[in-house]
Amino acid sequence: MLLLNPGPVTLTERVRQSLLQTDLCHRESEFFDLQEEARTRLLSLYELDPAEWQAVLMTGSGTAAVESMIAALVPEHGKLLVIENGVYGERITQIASQYRIPHETVKHDWMEAPDLGRIAAQLDAAGDFTHVAVIHHETTTGRLNDLQALAAVCRERGVRLLVDGVSSFGAEAIDFADSAIAAVAATANKCLHGVPGASFVVVRREALAQAASRTYYLDLGRLAKLQEQRNTPFTPSVHAYYALVEALREMADAGGWRARHAHYAALAEQARVGLAGRGMACVLAPEQSSVVLRAYRLPNGVSYAQLHDALKARGFVIYAGQGGLSAELFRISTMGNIQPADIDRLLQGFTELTR
Ligand SMILES: Cc1ncc(COP(=O)(O)O)c(C=O)c1O
DSSP states (O other): OEEOSSSSOOOOHHHHHHTTSOOOOTTSHHHHHHHHHHHHHHHHHTTOOTTTEEEEEEESOHHHHHHHHHHHHSOTTOOEEEEESSHHHHHHHHHHHHTTOOEEEEEOOTTSOOOHHHHHHHHHHHOOOOEEEEESEETTTTEEOOHHHHHHHHHHTTOEEEEEOTTTTTTSOOOTTSTTEEEEEEETTSTTOOOTTEEEEEEEHHHHTTOOOOOSTTOHHHHHHHHHTTOOSSOOOHHHHHHHHHHHHHHHHTTHHHHHHHHHHHHHHHHHHHHHHTTOOBSSOGGGBOSSEEEEEOOTTOOHHHHHHHHHHTTEEOEEOOGGGGGTEEEEEOOSSOOHHHHHHHHHHHHHHHO
16 A cells, blocks of 8 residues: 555655664663664754754654744744644644744635735734744645745844744755744654654754743753753654654665655656646646645546545555545645656556546
């Protein structure tokens, strides 16, 4: 069965085998070697200077890392502007509300790109925002939000950017050199090709220095401090860390994030062109889309359930549209151990179903 949903991904055999390593106590030096290797490799993936940046690991899914980032990095007297153009932007607003973090939102239709003019106007109107939160790749629609342009708006105003990179880290360009970017939250089981259970925040050390402590388990400042000392406050998902480290080694061997970007881009285009030829248009143009996932219109007269079940019978798990989009769209992710021949077989499956 090949997973074409946006994580967890189809594993390579190398990563799958890494789960079978020796049992490990998380208070032994071997575990801290593993933790250090994961942290070091996460920084070197984007050539980040460890004097400026820290990778902070945690046990939990991508949402844990996003929650940890938001709860810590908007300081005690800070204020957050959340950019919403899909499910995951809306989730950040819910997190901010639950922690009672002062915030406002810039709402967009799920099909829209962030409106930089409206964002700048809202920042300027209040004048007291310290942070902006945005989803890099909004997985709801497959849109890659323009991080660079948004970072420029933030930089001009001395506001810091908190990025949900859960479905982009490892496969899309992120300009960490831009001083506006304070942190990026992500997970092991999407573009990195690890297993669910480990997630992380890549954060500037200067941002950590001002971190608030609003949560116990996900306290980013405490996790960061203890991990710097080869320590951990709780029992981590040791096996997920094994897989993360092996996945990062494998990725480095294969040419890093740029090679992964190129691989995904080729698969995404193969799927887009093939589905367009079978009457299923991609909802966004390639230049607005991530290489990671794309959303397509359901064929006339075919429900998502029919399409899903028929493709599953042929060995492929596709993904529904979210919320109100579930009646119109389906999504295909090309993350994980997927090759061009797999997309050929998938397209063959579509041909049989829609004929
Ligand atoms: C952009 C984005 N943020 C957050 C999440 C939530 O991740 P998780 O389900 O691992 O908690 C997802 C999941 O697909 C995502 O795509």
